[in-house]
Amino acid sequence: MGNWLLPENLADVLPLEARRIEELRHKLIDLYKTYGFEIVCPPIVEYIDSLLSSTGSDLNLRTCKLIDQLSGRTLGVRADMTPQISRIDAHLLNRDGVTRLCYCGNVFNAYPNDALSSREQLQIGAEIYGHPGVEADYEIIQLSLDTLKTAGVKGIKLDLCHPGVVRSIINSDYAASVNIDLIISLIREKDVSGLAGLADKIKNIRSDTLNSLQLVSSLYGDTYDVLSLARRSLPSIPGIIGSLDELETLIHTLPSEVELSIDLADVWGYGYHSGVTFSLYAEGWRDTLVSGGRYDNVGIAFGRARPATGFSLDLRKLAAGLLPVKKPSAILAPWGRDEKLLKIIRSLRQDGNIVIQILPGSYPSQDEFVFDRKLVLFNDVWQVDDL
Known part of the structure; x- marks a missing residue:
């Protein structure tokens, strides 16, 4: 190796x-x-x-x-x-x-x-x-x-979420609240069958909690369709209503030309985020x-x-x-310590030009630049000529 x-x-x-x-x-x-x-x-x-x-x-x-x-x-x-x-x-x-x-x-x-x-x-x-x-x-x-x-x-494309929706569902059921990591992983994967099977894995989890979690996993797409369905189908508890209200208020402020969607199952950083989250694609x-x-x-x-x-x-x-x-253009200059040569090199560099002096016995091999000009001495005056 x-x-x-x-x-x-x-x-x-x-x-x-x-x-x-x-x-x-x-x-x-x-x-x-x-x-x-x-x-x-x-x-x-x-x-x-x-x-x-x-x-x-x-x-x-x-x-x-x-x-x-x-x-x-x-x-x-x-x-x-x-x-x-x-x-x-x-x-x-x-x-x-x-x-x-x-x-x-x-x-x-x-x-x-x-x-x-x-x-x-x-x-x-x-x-x-x-x-x-x-x-x-x-x-x-x-x-x-x-x-x-x-x-x-x-x-x-802008995708919005609010972890408060899922958090409110989980916190309303003690059996669910002590199995947060498992539930969040299934929601993020939109594993509806896995969520349905939680009844066999989590003792005493309520059926209405399972139904809400399965529904959340399918709540993604057009903003107003998702918000409308969520308001009709999810429990009318303060945490859910408040989260949906925050999303709707934010949507009204965003530019109309933005391609926008909502995914209530996109609860990345669940234990960290407290309000609206977003992802750009x-x-x-x-x-x-x-x-x-x-x-x-x-x-x-x-x-x-x-x-x-x-x-x-x-x-x-x-x-x-x-x-x-695009590769930037550069100027080739001969090696030398002549004061007139050094003065024009300094001036060109101060103006934002790339000037590369050719070291003795070598030739620049940089891939990053396009050498389209060079410094030449004509009648004892250094000037820039095209290559």
């Missing part, structure tokens, strides 16, 4: 792709700045109890652990940056009003999501803290849509491109509960599905 081989589900990013990712990162951070978001950069490793505060068991399984040689405490390599951003808002910034934070950094997962996924991602995202209303949810969804539009993504990507939603009070683990909503995506995954980037 060669020492140049990487572990499974990890890959290098080569020059052309790296440039595309970096240019896209700059565009998106500049976009977030126009919305008033401030950028923060937390460390890639921190104490495990901080990384996993109030995030549920899924993140725990995805987080790699190691022992800190200085303190002897367990550290975690972050698999998600959102808990870190919550910590910064709650403990370090500690502001009273609304705070908008954005970020971009590498995260590492102990296991890939599937055979084609990378364990290392370049996560970029934005979070709003301090506002409990639908206005913050709308702004986050609008910014996530603008993120994909800025990247040049076409055929965007697009032509050219095989699964979710952007995910986000409301996660109020996660900051309580850091001493301060705050309303919160946000989104994130893998920048490498986004860039991989975009059209190939």
Whole structure:
């Protein structure tokens, strides 16, 4: 086994792709700045109890652990940056009003999501803290849509969910509430027969609970059709009614041109999210491109509960599905320390041109550039000529 081989589900990013990712990162951070978001950069490793505060068991399984040689405490390599951003808002910034934070950094997962996924991602995202209303949810969804539009993504589809519907059904039945993990996995897979078979696996679970869970698994599609059927068919308990009302209020605020759907069974992050969640899909990507939603009070683990909503995506995954980037043009220059030559090279570079000096006895072999001009000396004056 060669020492140049990487572990499974990890890959290098080569020059052309790296440039595309970096240019896209700059565009998106500049976009977030126009919305008033401030950028923060937390460390890639921190104490495990901080990384996993109030995030549920899924993140725990995805987080790699190691022992800190200085303190002897367990550290975690972050698999998600959102808990870190919550910590910064709650403990370090500690502001009273609304705070908008954005970020971009590498995260590492102990296991890939599937055979084609990378364990290392370049996560970029934005979070709003301090506002409990639908206005913050709308702004986050609008910014996530603008993120994909800025990247040049076409055929965007927005899918909404509210875990409060499923949570209310489960919490109304004690037998169901002590078997949450099993029930959530069946709902996410839309396994109606598996849900029907819970009567044999969970003692004393009520029949009306089973009927509601099976119905939820089929409640996906056109927004108003789903909402109407849910209101008619699900129990009229406050948690369900309130969740459906929140979805309907948000739908009325979204742009009419957005292709929109609802999937009440899409309860990813069930133990983490407290309100409306959403996923963005697009032509050219095989699964979710952007995910986000409301996660109020996660900051309580850091001493301060705050309303919160946000989104994130893998920048490498986004860039991989975009059209190939155009190679930038570059200028070839001879090697030399002549002051006139160095002066024109500096001037060209200050104007944004790529100027590559040919080192003695070699020729540039970069794949990233198109060499279409060169510096030549004519009548003791350096000038740019076409190649």
